[in-house]
Amino acid sequence: MKTYRVAVVGAMGAVGTEMIKTLEQRAYPVSELVPLDIPANEGKTVKWKGQDVKVRVAKEGAFAGVDVALFSAGADASLALAPIAAREGAIVVDNSSAWRMDPAVPLVVPEVNPEALDAHKGIIANPNCSTIQMLVALKPIHDAYRIQRIVVSTYQAISGTGAAAIAELGAQARAWVSGGKIENSVYPRQILFNVLPHIDVFLENDYTKEEMKMVHETHKIMDPNIQVNPTAVRIPVFRGHSESINIQTEKAFSVAQVRALLEKAPGVKVMDDPSKLVYPTPLDADGKDEVYVGRLRADPTVPNGLNLWVVSDNLRKGAALNAVQIAETLVSRGLLGK
Ligand SMILES: NC(=O)c1ccc[n+]([C@@H]2O[C@H](COP(=O)([O-])OP(=O)(O)OC[C@H]3O[C@@H](n4cnc5c(N)ncnc54)[C@H](OP(=O)(O)O)[C@@H]3O)[C@@H](O)[C@H]2O)c1
Known part of the structure; x- marks a missing residue:
């Protein structure tokens, strides 16, 4: 070879x-x-x-x-x-x-x-890591039913910021346990026990650069005609980004049809059985290669609407x-x- x-x-x-x-x-x-x-x-x-x-x-x-x-x-x-x-x-x-x-x-x-x-x-x-896992999950749905609009909120792990952020969350946790002063330098606020609706810099349109990456990259990789409305959020998880994704498609589908498509999609693992509390979390994805999809359900507020919960290890697939x-x-x- x-x-x-x-x-x-x-x-x-x-x-x-x-x-x-x-x-x-x-x-x-x-x-x-x-x-x-x-x-x-x-x-x-x-x-x-x-x-x-x-x-x-x-x-x-x-x-x-x-x-x-x-x-x-x-x-x-x-x-x-x-x-x-x-x-x-x-x-x-x-x-x-x-x-x-x-x-x-x-x-x-x-x-x-x-x-x-x-x-x-x-x-x-x-x-970008958030775009990758979103598109791996949405590509089979787009091919079959033509996605017209995506509304996505991310819950992104701190390792997405790099080694310094991993050290900062660890130091804040140790300071909290020992009653010491919690200091921050990588993030503009304390990240431990907090949630920051702010990843990368704010732009003139009031979206962040991270959010606009998801818009532009989706257009370049998959389809320039899809409308994308993102909110990118940092949470105090070490590894694994989660995304709440709402889509609207041109063609009608049933949730069972989408589930069947995703079950055979490359790189995707469906983890979706709410009756048995089966749904993906960042700890399930830690160190794994797959993009996990769960919480599949119809959105009854719009025609051809679907909600998904998508989790993947940002340092691996991301x-x-x-x-x-x-x-x-x-x-x-x-x-x-x-
Ligand atoms: N973390 C993620 O999940 C993720 C996902 C997708 C994309 N990315 C992208 O991947 C890149 C790296 O991210 P990371 O999270 O691995 O950051 P990181 O932990 O800070 O690592 C970056 C490494 O590159 C070194 N470096 C800096 N300037 C260099 C240069 N001119 N030549 C050679 N090495 C240099 C750094 O050294 P010093 O730290 O000693 O300066 C450090 O060892 C970033 O562009 C990031 O946006 C990250």
């Missing part, structure tokens, strides 16, 4: 760590893992197949001989380094928001639009897994090592 040199940029971060784990768990054909990060992390190690591999500095020249570079080092690093990596011959799969809306860059969820990869020019973008699946699809579509 052909094998590939794979770089992970931001290798010490929350997503980078998960990417390395996912590459190993899914037995991606890696000939050499190249972990890259900031100079302060040079020489630190990551675990790869039981061995310690030294982290190198992400800079010009670091991508020579690399086939695929999975980026998760933030938008500034991606803007600066992704073109360099592509020039040096790597295909970049970027997790940040830097390139997602560039018309020359495919924005891909492998279960939804894998064919978009064929037009890549060296950089491929991984969508980030690392989707990126690795893109790298896998590059191989299966014959796009790597051309």
Whole structure:
């Protein structure tokens, strides 16, 4: 089997760590893992197949001989380094928001639009975590019944903000238990025992950037004609985003038909039996690959309305897994090592 040199940029971060784990768990054909990060992390190690591999500095020249570079080092690093990596011959799969809306860059969820990869020019973008899990669940419904409108409220885990936020929630919990002062620096308010209707910056239209990412990315990946009305909310959960989704479709359906569609949809696991208290929660999704769907029920207030509750691990399908699946699809579509 052909094998590939794979770089992970931001290798010490929350997503980078998960990417390395996912590459190993899914037995991606890696000939050499190249972990890259900031100079302060040079020489630190990551675990790869039981061995310690030294982290190198992400800079010009670091991508020579690399086939695929999975980026998760933030938008500034991606803007600066992704073109360099592509020039040096790597295909970049970027997790940040830097390139997602560039018309020359495919924005891909492998279960939804894998064919978009064929037009890549060296950089491929991984969508926002909230968009990915929503579209994996909605794509089969859209194909069958044409979704016209989506109203979505998210309940997003703090690991979506990265390693510093994970540390902040832990520190606030320890301070609360010991009666100490609860301090915040990553979030504008205390996140422990709180809920913040605020993810990323506020824009001129009073929506947040996170909310508008869900609108624009849904249009680019699935259908520009769908109306999307999002509210993005941060909750004090470590791992796993949840979404309350209300849709309206053009064609009529029964809930049983939708359930049957979702039960055979790639990447989806239906977990829906209220009589037995079966519904997905972030702890059910922790460390798992699937997008879990529950609480399926008709919305009686509008024609062809449906409510769903969708939960997935933001660090897996929302980030690392989707990126690795893109790298896998590059191989299966014959796009790597051309
Ligand atoms: N967390 C999620 O669920 C999620 C989901 C989808 C997308 N993303 C995106 O993925 C990216 C990374 O997120 P994260 O949650 O993993 O953040 P993180 O935990 O803060 O990790 C980022 C890592 O990249 C390093 N880094 C910063 N600048 C760099 C540079 N110029 N070159 C190389 N490495 C650099 C950081 O080092 P220092 O911390 O030492 O500066 C850190 O090790 C972000 O763009 C984020 O929006 C995250």
